[in-house]
Amino acid sequence: MFDLDINEVSKKVGVPASTLRFYEEKGLIASVGRRGLRRLFDPDVLERLALIALGRSAGFTLEEIGRVFTREGLRQIDRKMLASKADELDGSIRKLTAMRDGLRHAAACPAPGHMQCPTFRRLLGLAVLRTADAKARARVRAKAS
Amino acid sequence: MFDLDINEVSKKVGVPASTLRFYEEKGLIASVGRRGLRRLFDPDVLERLALIALGRSAGFTLEEIGRVFTREGLRQIDRKMLASKADELDGSIRKLTAMRDGLRHAAACPAPGHMQCPTFRRLLGLAVLRTADAKARARVRAKAS
DNA sequence: GTGCCACCTCAAGTCCACTTGAGGTCAAGG
DNA sequence: CCTTGACCTCAAGTGGACTTGAGGTGGCAC
Numbered sequence: 001m002f003d004l005d006i007n008e009v010s011k012k013v014g015v016p017a018s019t020l021r022f023y024e025e026k027g028l029i030a031s032v033g034r035r036g037l038r039r040l041f042d043p044d045v046l047e048r049l050a051l052i053a054l055g056r057s058a059g060f061t062l063e064e065i066g067r068v069f070t071r072e073g074l075r076q077i078d079r080k081m082l083a084s085k086a087d088e089l090d091g092s093i094r095k096l097t098a099m100r101d102g103l104r105h106a107a108a109c110p111a112p113g114h115m116q117c118p119t120f121r122r123l124l125g126l127a128v129l130r131t132a133d134a135k136a137r138a139r140v141r142a143k144a145s
Numbered sequence: 146m147f148d149l150d151i152n153e154v155s156k157k158v159g160v161p162a163s164t165l166r167f168y169e170e171k172g173l174i175a176s177v178g179r180r181g182l183r184r185l186f187d188p189d190v191l192e193r194l195a196l197i198a199l200g201r202s203a204g205f206t207l208e209e210i211g212r213v214f215t216r217e218g219l220r221q222i223d224r225k226m227l228a229s230k231a232d233e234l235d236g237s238i239r240k241l242t243a244m245r246d247g248l249r250h251a252a253a254c255p256a257p258g259h260m261q262c263p264t265f266r267r268l269l270g271l272a273v274l275r276t277a278d279a280k281a282r283a284r285v286r287a288k289a290s
Numbered sequence: 291g292t293g294c295c296a297c298c299t300c301a302a303g304t305c306c307a308c309t310t311g312a313g314g315t316c317a318a319g320g
Numbered sequence: 321c322c323t324t325g326a327c328c329t330c331a332a333g334t335g336g337a338c339t340t341g342a343g344g345t346g347g348c349a350c
Contacts, residue, residue, distance in 0.1 A: 005297090006297075007296080007297085016338085016339080017296095017297080018338075018339060018340080019337085019338065019339085021298090021299090022337075022338060022339090026337095034298095035347080036297080036298090036345080036346045036347050036348095037296090037297050037298045037299095037344095037345060037346060037347090038296080038297055038298080038346090038347085039297085039298090054240075054244060054247075054268070056337095057237075057240045057241075057244065058240070058241060058244035058245075058248075061336070061337090062336080062337070063336090079251075079252040079253075080252075082248045082249075082251050082252040083248070083249065083252045085248050086245045086248040086249045086252070089241050089242075089244060089245035089248070090245060092241055093238055093241050093242060093245065095202050095203070096202075096203060096234050096237055096238050096241070097234075097238060099199060099202065099203035099234060100203075100231045100234035100235060100238065102199075103203075103227045103228070103230050103231040103234070104227075104228065104231045106227050107224040107225075107227040107228045107231065108224075123199065124192070124195050124196060124199060150327090151327075152326080152327085161308085161309080162326095162327080163308075163309060163310085164307085164308065164309085166328090166329090167307075167308060167309090171307095179328095180317080181315080181316050181317055181318095181327080181328090182314095182315060182316060182317090182326090182327055182328045182329095183316090183317090183326080183327055183328080184327085184328090201307095206306070206307090207306080207307070208306090
């Protein structure tokens with residue numbers, strides 16, 4: 001009787017119940033039974049949800065997560081895919097780092113127009129560069145709660 | 146007569162004309178006139194589009210970009226906002242770095258179940274951590290062309 | 291036993307950043 | 321002059337990840 005109902009899971013992981021139902025529907029998690037109507041989950045689901053959060057935060061779609069992540073961790077089927085995802089992340093990290101530095105600089109720089117600032121223009125160059133290659137497009141969505 | 150028509154801009158920055166029209170509609174860029182029906186842009190728009198690309202790649206919504214980025218660079222009105230965006234980016238960078246390391250490890254690690262691997266569990270810990278704080282939620286979308 | 295309320299299902303709606311499609315227009319080339 | 325083709329407008333559609341709403345049900349407290 002150590003199973004958790006949907007509300008307990010929801011509270012523990014900070015994910016709305018509607019999302020848990022949605023994930024179940026998508027086959028990303030599975031409930032082990034019901035108490036009345038109420039879904040019951042094995043505590044393992046917490047770890048699995050952490051894995052899902054991790055995958056999401058790294059830019060995997062739910063569909064990819066379903067394909068690549070198993071309850072034992074990462075499926076080994078496609079090492080090349082894992083490696084190339086890692087390479088993509090390297091690109092994202094570089095851009096984010098540049099952007100972060102640019103923002104910090106902009107917050108401190110007293111110059112009236114950043115377009116005249118060499119630091120800022122270097123930053124811009126980076127963006128143009130990767131717009132040009134257009135290979136691995138990456139978007140980051142970051143929002144404050 | 147050094148203005149560029151929409152097609153020239155589109156080719157130079159690798160952004161579809163439809164997107165340029167969309168950006169104009171949103172007030173992110175402005176055309177300086179027409180040749181017939183055809184929009185004409187000041188070459189400055191290239192720099193501006195680079196700035197937009199940069200902002201997007203750092204997780205700003207178009208709406209935020211409109212508010213924060215001017216044609217002279219970054220609006221100075223809200224340094225706190227810039228700094229806090231930078232902090233958010235720090236968080237994203239940390240997670241992405243963890244994920245990248247995790248993926249690289251997974252691609253190489255011969256263990257059958259990653260849940261038993263300390264390296265992988267450490268990675269997971271990171272994800273759980275930020276699920277727990279739930280303050281600065283960040284999503285990264287990365288797709289190969 | 292009976293009422294409440296949190297859960298259930300299923301369909302539809304929302305948000306963001308675009309893209310697509312239908313129907314129209316105009317500068318340039320033949 | 322007339323065709324052509326690239327651009328135009330405006331409305332609607334797309335995809336991903338959920339959320340919301342209407343209407344239903346069952347365990348638990350009283």
